[in-house]
Amino acid sequence: MKTTQGKRRGGWGRRVATGLLGTALVLGAAGAGGYSWLRLTSEPRTAGALTAAGLGQSVQVTRDAWGVPHIRAQTDEDAVFALGFVHWQDRAWQMDFQRRVAQGRLSEVLGEAALGQDRFLRTWGFQRAALSALPALEDRTRRLIRAYTAGVNAAQAQGKVAPEFRILGYRPEPWQEVDSLSWSKLMAFDLGGNYEEEVLGTRVVERLGEGGLDAVMAPYPAGAPTILSADELPLQAAQPASRLPSQAVPPGALAELRAHLAAARALGLQAVPGKGSNDWVVGGARTESGKPILADDPHLALTAPMLWYLADLQGGGLNAIGASIPGLPAIVIGRNERVAWGVTNVNPDVQDLYLEPEDATFRTRTEVIRVKGQPDVTLMVRESAHGPVVSGAGAEGLGPRVALKWTALAAGDTTMDAFLGLNYAQNWPDFTRALSRYVAPSQSFVYADVDGNTGYYAPGRVPIRRGWDGSLPVSGDGSREWQGFIPFEQLPHVYNPKDNLVVTANNQVTPPGYPYALGNARNWSEPYRAARITALLEAKPKLSVADVQATQTDTLSPMWPDFRPLLLAARPADDEARRALEALRGWDGQQTVESVPSLLFEAWMMGLREMARDELNDETVMNSLSVLNQLRGDGELCAVQGQGDCASLLTRTLTVALTDLRERLGPDMTRWTYGRLHQVASNHRAFGKVSALAWLFNHSAPTPGGTNTVNVARPEHGTFRQTHGPSYRQIVDLSDPDRSLYIGSLGQAGSPLAPHADDQMKRWIAGEYLPMSTRPQDWGQARTLTLRPTAGSSTP
Known part of the structure; x- marks a missing residue:
């Protein structure tokens, strides 16, 4: 077992520094005047009146005290036009960066340092998949996308330019309709990790045999x-799925597959063990008001600017408030006047790696990648009948072709129809009809309405496999093909459950007996969060919004009771280790910023999660459940090069953890408080590791919570930073929807110079919320911008 806690991870962002340093120094030399000029030329107009080409009738956009726009329009098209307008005003760089990621065009503006990411993105074909989705969408969706696109371009025509464009020296292109679908493909990738599990599983089987899978990935x-109980599903005899046969992946091909993962990680996608989300709905029989309460907090990368953009839309028939994503013409999570919904990731197995036989036929396309300051790079991409060749795609004879089959890359994705349909849903039939259009990434949707109904649905295309469980690569010879998809009506769902409670935390969806396999036994997150949420919600006969708020922000470690007896039985190597064990002995499990034991626990766990590194000869990080199983069973992974046991591992890893903390924080253990190292890192995608600019664009502060707490705040391995977590929180009170609550992780504005760049962060850390209200009296000090159509203008 290797211990590498003290190492800091590099990445492509750091290499971008060379191209940006000169610009940053010039900007810094300009002093306050330079920043004032930059702010003046980038800050959007938020009061008064503007004319906008493409608008049908006048629209009022009232930004409340936190910069949240409340849009009031006469038609739905004009409301969505205004959403596109304010998205670009506040998040232009984010929108352009996201579409460049999907297009694989980062090298054009960031230079050679981003070439590896562009190769990965072009090979997988995210943009091609987005283009194939447009023709399949419903007429209403196409109309609203056109209106949204016109709104984005009308804002772009105002001439304000985000600071990032000036620093990088380019102007963005006009928005295209396909750009509103592109980022959803990257979200599907970020929320679907089976490709990564297959790559890891291949290495585990190669080194440890088939039995090693359950040891490394419990x-x-x-x-x-x-999520659903046996009495909430019509159960049948499930067909067993065998794990093997799998196909051995040669080392060269495996290295290529891992290179794709490295490229994804450099973009902040995947590679976070145990990341996930929570949502739940409580029926009226369990609440003080007698009406449902719905809560949601999606756990995603914490970036600057934040992913989400809070908004309130009212048009002719559209009346939705909640969290939107800049670039998308819809409220993704939120409520309308009758219905509320929340989402978490299901993570079914919807990806498979196929080793194509020598006689397989391929389609070939050529991608030309433009590189700033360098000659263009030509990339040849092959596709088999299964999908893009993600390994061995070069010239003939360079190794086996490994192809990826994935639901999100298939043509005809109608997921945007689903999200827009939710904005209009008035009841459960409307809600489920909208979700029937959902493709990827599969999500756990919770539902509640003002009439008191609650429900749950897990929509999306989930393949049916016969004869193998999808956990490892298989031959592409035709013997292991998907047998269609689980019919929508038979996907897991429940309406008005008898116990008036549905809790989801990325845990296993169905009990034994469900007739289809959503994934293999290692697809699901550890059950700690789901169990803790359920226990808190069942602790009182009647729940209030305040109770739900306390649950959503709970920081008690549900792992600690399992690990406590095992860790406290460790043999200390010296007096420092004895003091650490005594501190842990008195710990109540609360992961607060002032807690010393919380830091000791997480630092020790980091070392223990590395126990498979010697066996796999890589940097695998096991999850907590896998570590627990090894410690309880004195497992073979505790040994180092075949020597030692779990007792000696505990002694050694505690010593390494304490040495690391001493080097970071000094010799006085009483000052090793959690918040000194555990801090949120909402970093900029492009400038976050550029020292001359990071101080301006990044945001950091001590945060509570830890691995598997309900308020998820898993420390990044080796740095202790919180890079993922509740990117958005909402609590919807169906007894009075305008008393609902929401909050983002940072702020509405994208520019670091804007007043709303990070004004939600302190509230978010403290577990406080903003009013999720459509009533002007709840908006605080507000500013109103009126958008007026130009002469002869109309929405396309």
Whole structure:
């Protein structure tokens, strides 16, 4: 076992520094005057009146005290036009960067340092998949996308330019309709990790045999909570899925597959063990008001600017408020006047790697990647009948072709129809009809309405496999093909459950007996969060919004009771280790910023999660459940090069953890408080690792919570930073929807110079919220901008 806690991870962002340093120094030399000029030329107009080409009738955009726009229009098209307008005003760089990621065009503006990412993105074909989705969408969706696109371009025509464009020295292109679908493909990738699990699983089987899979990637425990119970599903005899046969992946091909993962990680996608989300709905029989309460907090990368953009839209028939994503013409998570919804990731297995036989036929296309300051790079991409060749795609004879089959890359993705349909839903039939258009990434949707109904649905295309479980690569010879998809009507769902409670935390969806396999036993997150949420919600006979708020921000470690007896039984190597064990002995499990034991626990766990590194000869980080199983069973992974046991591992890793903390924080253990190292890192995608600019664009502060707390704040391995977490929180009170609550992780504005760049962050850390209200009296000090159509203008 290797211990590498003290190492800092590099990445492509750091290499971008060379091209930006000169610009940054010039900007810094300009002093306050330079920043004032930059702010003046980038800050959007938020009061008064503007004319906008493409608008049908006048629209009022009232930004409240936190910069949240409340849009009031006569038609739905004009409301969505205004959403596109304010998205570009506040998040132009984010929108352009996101579409460049999907297009694989980062090298054009960031230079050679981003070439590896562009190769990965072009090979997978995210933009091609987005283009194929447009023709399949419903007429209403196409109309609203056109209106949104016109709104974005009308804002772009105002001439304000985000600071990033000036620093990088380019102007963005006009928005295209396909750009509103592009980022959803990257979201599907970020929320679907089976490709990564297959790559890791291949290495595990190669080194440890088939039995090593369950050791390194622990299966979901029998008897742990599932989202739906046996009495909520029509159960049948499930068909067993064999794990093998799999196909051996040669080392060269495996290295290429891992290179794709490295490129994704450089973009902040995937590679976070245990990341996930929470949502739940409580029926009126369990609440003080007698009406449902719905809560949601999606756990995603914490970036600057934040992913989400809070908004309130009212048009002719559209009346939705909640969290939007800049670039998308819809409220993604939120409510309308009758219905509320929340989403978490299901993570079914919708990806498969196929080793194509020598006689397989391929389609070939050529991608030309423009590189700033360098000659163009030509990339040849092959596609088999299964999908893009992600390994061995070069000239003939360079190795086996490994192709990826994935639901999100298939033509005809109608997921945008689903999200826009939710904005209009008035009842459960409307809600489920909208979700029937959903493709990827599969999500756990919770539902509640003002009439008191609650429900749950897990929509999306989930393949049916016969004879193998999808956990490892297979031959592309035709013997292991998908047998269609689980019919929508038979996907997991429940309406008005008898116990008036649905809790989801990326845990296993269905109990044994469900007739289809959503994934293998290692697809699901550890059950700790789901169990803790359920226990808190069942602790009182009647729940209030305040109770739900306390649950959503809970920082008690549900892992600690399992690990406590094992860790406290460790043999200390010296007096420092004895003091650490005594501190842990008195710990109540609360992961607060002032807690010393919380830091000791997380630092020790980092070392323990590395126990498979010697066996795999890589940097694998095991999850907590896998570590627990090894410690409880004195497993073979505790040994180092075949020597030692779990007792000696505990002693050694505690010593390494304490040495690391001493080097970081000094010799006085009483000052090793959690918040000194555990701090949110909402970093800029392009400038976050450029020292001359990071101080301006990044945002950091001590945060509570830890691995598997309900308020998820898993420390990044080796740095202790919180890079992922509740990117958005909402609590919807169906007894009075305008008393609902929401909050983002940072702020509405994208520019670091804007007043709303980070004004939600302190509230978010403290577990406070903003009013999720459509009533002007709840908006605080507000500014109103009136958008007026130009003469003869109309929405396309």
